[in-house]
Amino acid sequence: MAYKACPNETCNRKVTDRSSGQYDCRSCGVSSAFRYKFNVKTSICDETENQWVTLFEDAGREVFGMSAHELMDLREHDASAFHRRIEAVQMEKYCFRLRYKLENYNDTLKPNVTVDRAEKVDRSSADYWRDIRRRIDLCYT
Numbered sequence: 001m002a003y004k005a006c007p008n009e010t011c012n013r014k015v016t017d018r019s020s021g022q023y024d025c026r027s028c029g030v031s032s033a034f035r036y037k038f039n040v041k042t043s044i045c046d047e048t049e050n051q052w053v054t055l056f057e058d059a060g061r062e063v064f065g066m067s068a069h070e071l072m073d074l075r076e077h078d079a080s081a082f083h084r085r086i087e088a089v090q091m092e093k094y095c096f097r098l099r100y101k102l103e104n105y106n107d108t109l110k111p112n113v114t115v116d117r118a119e120k121v122d123r124s125s126a127d128y129w130r131d132i133r134r135r136i137d138l139c140y141t
């Protein structure tokens with residue numbers, strides 16, 4: 001769900017724990033802190049099918065409404081609030097823009113799909129219902 005990343009704002013590299021309680025970044029060296037960053041593998045679906053995707057920090061913030069660091073802090077200090085947050089997003093509607101890339105795994109091409117952008121669908125907006133109406137009309141023309 002999240003990984004320990006370098007605290008340097010311009011570096012998102014994963015850090016490794018040192019026995020001294022510090023963290024090692026391959027680019028920036030040793031630091032005394034880290035920031036959690038999202039790396040969420042999940043399934044999303046629409047009316048036609050489902051798709052396994054990976055969400056990184058920006059899309060994760062949009063979906064969970066907080067940073068990975070805040071969410072991991074919640075998991076550590078208030079487990080029931082953390083679980084409520086996870087459950088709340090499971091059946092929520094989002095508009096996703098996906099990045100699709102074929103990658104070679106052991107001589108087999110497999111799709112690697114990441115969420116480039118996530119935007120929560122506002123069901124109370126008139127635009128949402130206009131779009132639903134347009135989609136229904138498309139089905140009958």
Ligand SMILES: [Zn+2]
Nearest residue numbers: 006011025028
């Ligand atoms: Zn770094």
